[in-house]
Amino acid sequence: MIRKSVLIRGRAGQGINFTATLLGQMLSFAGYYVFIYRDYASLIRGGHNFNIVTFSDQPLYSHDEKFEAVINLDRSNQDFRKDLVRKDLVLDEKKVNQDEWPKDIPQNQYQINNFLLGYLAGCWGLPTKFLTQSLRKELKLWQLAAAAVKLGIRQSVLREKLPIYPSHERHLLTGTNGIVIGSIASGLDVYLSYPMTPATGVLIELANQAKQRKMLVAQIEDEIGVINTALGASYGGAMTMVGTSGGGFALMTEAMSLAGMAEIPLVIYLSQRTGPSTGVPTYTAQGDLNFARFAGHGEFPRVLVAPGDPQEAIDRTMEAFYLAYRYRVPAIVLSDKHLGESYYSLDQITFPRIKPDRFIVERPGANYENYALTASGVSPRAVPGQRAWARANSYEHGPDGFTVEDSQMVKKMNDKRFRKESGLAKKISNWQPVRSWGRGRNLIIGWGSTQGAIRDSLSELRGWQFLQVSYLAPFPRVEVKKAIDRAERVVLVENNATGLLGQLIALETGCLIKDKILKYDGRPFTSHEIINQIKRIL
Amino acid sequence: MISEFDTSQINTWCPSCLNNIALRSVKKSFVALVKDGLNKRKLTVVADIGCAGKFFDYLNVNGFYGLHGRALPTAFGVKMANPELKVFAFLGDGGAYAEGLNHLVHLSRLNPDLTALVFNNRIFALTINQVTPVTEYGYRGSTTPEGSADHPYNPLSVALSAGASFVARVSVLNPEMMESVIKKASQHQGFSLIEVLQPCLTFRPDDRIQLQKQSYLINKPASSQAAAQKIIRSWNYESGRIPLGVFYQQKRPTWEERHQIQNWRRLKRKIGYQSLNQKRS
Numbered sequence: 001m002i003r004k005s006v007l008i009r010g011r012a013g014q015g016i017n018f019t020a021t022l023l024g025q026m027l028s029f030a031g032y033y034v035f036i037y038r039d040y041a042s043l044i045r046g047g048h049n050f051n052i053v054t055f056s057d058q059p060l061y062s063h064d065e066k067f068e069a070v071i072n073l074d075r076s077n078q079d080f081r082k083d084l085v086r087k088d089l090v091l092d093e094k095k096v097n098q099d100e101w102p103k104d105i106p107q108n109q110y111q112i113n114n115f116l117l118g119y120l121a122g123c124w125g126l127p128t129k130f131l132t133q134s135l136r137k138e139l140k141l142w143q144l145a146a147a148a149v150k151l152g153i154r155q156s157v158l159r160e161k162l163p164i165y166p167s168h169e170r171h172l173l174t175g176t177n178g179i180v181i182g183s184i185a186s187g188l189d190v191y192l193s194y195p196m197t198p199a200t201g202v203l204i205e206l207a208n209q210a211k212q213r214k215m216l217v218a219q220i221e222d223e224i225g226v227i228n229t230a231l232g233a234s235y236g237g238a239m240t241m242v243g244t245s246g247g248g249f250a251l252m253t254e255a256m257s258l259a260g261m262a263e264i265p266l267v268i269y270l271s272q273r274t275g276p277s278t279g280v281p282t283y284t285a286q287g288d289l290n291f292a293r294f295a296g297h298g299e300f301p302r303v304l305v306a307p308g309d310p311q312e313a314i315d316r317t318m319e320a321f322y323l324a325y326r327y328r329v330p331a332i333v334l335s336d337k338h339l340g341e342s343y344y345s346l347d348q349i350t351f352p353r354i355k356p357d358r359f360i361v362e363r364p365g366a367n368y369e370n371y372a373l374t375a376s377g378v379s380p381r382a383v384p385g386q387r388a389w390a391r392a393n394s395y396e397h398g399p400d401g402f403t404v405e406d407s408q409m410v411k412k413m414n415d416k417r418f419r420k421e422s423g424l425a426k427k428i429s430n431w432q433p434v435r436s437w438g439r440g441r442n443l444i445i446g447w448g449s450t451q452g453a454i455r456d457s458l459s460e461l462r463g464w465q466f467l468q469v470s471y472l473a474p475f476p477r478v479e480v481k482k483a484i485d486r487a488e489r490v491v492l493v494e495n496n497a498t499g500l501l502g503q504l505i506a507l508e509t510g511c512l513i514k515d516k517i518l519k520y521d522g523r524p525f526t527s528h529e530i531i532n533q534i535k536r537i538l
Numbered sequence: 539m540i541s542e543f544d545t546s547q548i549n550t551w552c553p554s555c556l557n558n559i560a561l562r563s564v565k566k567s568f569v570a571l572v573k574d575g576l577n578k579r580k581l582t583v584v585a586d587i588g589c590a591g592k593f594f595d596y597l598n599v600n601g602f603y604g605l606h607g608r609a610l611p612t613a614f615g616v617k618m619a620n621p622e623l624k625v626f627a628f629l630g631d632g633g634a635y636a637e638g639l640n641h642l643v644h645l646s647r648l649n650p651d652l653t654a655l656v657f658n659n660r661i662f663a664l665t666i667n668q669v670t671p672v673t674e675y676g677y678r679g680s681t682t683p684e685g686s687a688d689h690p691y692n693p694l695s696v697a698l699s700a701g702a703s704f705v706a707r708v709s710v711l712n713p714e715m716m717e718s719v720i721k722k723a724s725q726h727q728g729f730s731l732i733e734v735l736q737p738c739l740t741f742r743p744d745d746r747i748q749l750q751k752q753s754y755l756i757n758k759p760a761s762s763q764a765a766a767q768k769i770i771r772s773w774n775y776e777s778g779r780i781p782l783g784v785f786y787q788q789k790r791p792t793w794e795e796r797h798q799i800q801n802w803r804r805l806k807r808k809i810g811y812q813s814l815n816q817k818r819s
Contacts, residue, residue: 232615
């Protein structure tokens with residue numbers, strides 16, 4: 001089995017992330033599975049950023065922290081852990097042979113990056129065409145870069161010839177790409193947001209596709225404005241999504257409760273970063289699980305779903321849209337920096353069989369009521385402009401939408417809203433609310449972006465199974481309890497300080513999980529860390 | 539009973555509240571709009587929380603009774619979803635000038651085609667008599683037993699500075715004028731702000747006399763923003779004469795025009811699944 005990692009390090013602004021993407025793309029074209037981890041600070045120029053490109057001829061879902069090669073763009077070498085480099089393949093601008101650099105290629109940072117990429121490809125005997133292919137995919141003006149790449153390949157010395165599998169070309173996707181694809185496939189009309197790392201990626205990508213795909217993508221003055229405007233738009237008939245991170249979501253919580261009360265569909269993309277407060281803005285964490293699960297005053301049903309890879313990001317976003325609009329509830333898609341900004345390999349992109357639908361009644365009758373008391377708790381949805389009065393209310397209300405305070409109606413409306421939970425639970429039971437990987441009597445439980453590192457650790461953990469809890473609300477009690485009851489040992493793996501999923505499991509099932517592997521330094525797990533810690537627990 | 543816009547909700551304003559006069563004017567304005575050809579099903583009101591929000595329950599039209607301070611972004615969202623709707627937002631001085639001031643500034647700047655009616659009684663009334671940012675120095679409210687130690691700011695001046703394209707002030711004591719200004723505002727394409735001076739007879743009965751004595755009419759909008767500012771700043775919400783009328787009106791492209799907004803519900807989308815993985819350029 002081949003499994004190698006390349007470290008690309010330098011200062012912000014030198015094109016580290018782009019170079020890593022090109023390398024990952026090239027390896028994908030050569031038929032490898034690729035994972036790219038991105039590590040950067042909250043600054044625009046300077047600092048010490050790096051990407052890790054891990055690749056293998058076998059499926060992989062996470063990065064390693066030992067390197068076969070380094071592309072080093074930063075001469076200062078500050079924070080450079082040379083002990084993590086296995087082989088002496090450190091490429092930097094000293095590899096450039098000045099005499100052979102042609103005059104028509106400017107010797108700027110970007111061309112040096114391309115040169116070093118070519119040089120690395122040459123060391124591994126990889127043909128030029130894969131790099132050219134990736135340049136054509138990522139760049140409009142790719143010819144100059146291709147010349148620099150060829151120069152690098154020409155000046156390199158073959159170290160080890162890597163096999164190529166060109167018929168196995170794969171997709172290279174980030175979680176952010178997945179959310180974007182899923183929302184467009186759901187028929188997104190309006191996306192509103194206020195820039196906040198690590199949710200901004202979705203805003204940028206959607207903004208760039210807005211014109212072509214006839215969507216409205218807009219920045220609003222603050223997150224309170226974002227969600228209240230979004231609720232107005234959804235009430236008005238648009239398929240609407242908002243995106244933010246923890247701090248922005250904190251500002252949205254009053255309106256989250258409004259969505260619950262007024263039964264206005266809304267999809268909320270919540271991308272976690274290291275908290276509390278401003279925290280470590282460009283790093284990852286799973287610290288907002290309970291916040292998302294319980295956000296908002298009062299009690300109301302909601303959907304909370306956490307994808308673990310880009311394909312799941314597509315699937316879960318489409319499910320969130322369906323559930324939000326079908327059941328008229330707020331639905332949160334909970335992601336984080338690690339899933340959002342890491343690249344994963346996908347053999348193919350698939351779409352769940354969910355038809356985009358606004359769930360608006362075609363012809364509301366003369367007696368239409370926006371909050372009609374139904375057996376399912378779901379009232380047909382009309383919008384202003386139709387032949388009915390569409391009345392949404394943040395106060396408790398009667399079926400017609402007018403304000404009430406009478407005790408019987410207050411109880412009736414609460415019951416009506418919570419009746420939706422059983423329909424929701426039934427619907428998600430067909431959509432794999434938990435996923436299970438590997439086999440064994442022992443159980444690892446996790447959620448969200450730890451999926452990749454945990455799956456990669458299973459090959460070295462005999463007798464261990466991984467249960468990924470994807471739906472956090474409604475909570476798949478039966479499935480989770482059954483898996484825990486059957487297991488001999490149960491270990492919780494989470495990217496937070498207190499084991500939030502463990503707390504939620506205790507609340508929902510009564511099962512207490514004592515063994516926890518928790519990481520809360522802003523960095524994601526690697527599979528080696530999980531393997532070592534599990535072995536330590538045993 | 540004056541119109542099809544009546545509802546059977548029990549009126550919970552104080553007996554003899556001047557909002558009842560305003561409600562009558564609003565209904566008459568709606569009747570006039572429909573008479574002029576507006577499809578009544580396009581009428582949509584977005585309400586803040588407070589005494590001014592209660593219009594929601596007394597108007598038989600489409601409506602969204604939202605959060606305190608957030609009627610403006612919600613109304614903006616409704617226009618974003620369907621620009622064919624005729625949207626009116628009902629706010630008080632608490633929601634518009636305190637909790638939601640930022641939205642007033644930004645909608646003034648963005649110019650969506652909707653009308654905001656700010657019912658200014660210079661107190662938080664529904665929470666029983668506390669000062670707002672437009673209450674005068676020295677006012678004794680339930681939370682300012684020694685009298686307010688702060689001076690008001692001028693929200694109309696702020697809105698005008700931020701780019702509001704229609705700024706007016708009316709008095710509930712002059713319903714004909716209120717109706718005519720609502721009509722002008724709804725004909726205006728862009729963000730129209732109408733401050734409705736509405737003395738609270740329960741907590742501030744003297745305001746009625748002051749408004750009667752001190753107010754005067756401006757006949758036509760000022761010719762420039764600077765001239766409008768001068769008129770608007772002539773009353774600082776504390777003392778002096780109170781100008782009423784349309785202070786400023788300017789034609790400029792609305793947000794919906796600039797963003798080419800459509801009624802999304804009518805859009806039949808074709809999702810090109812194959813094209814979804816294409817790289818952005």
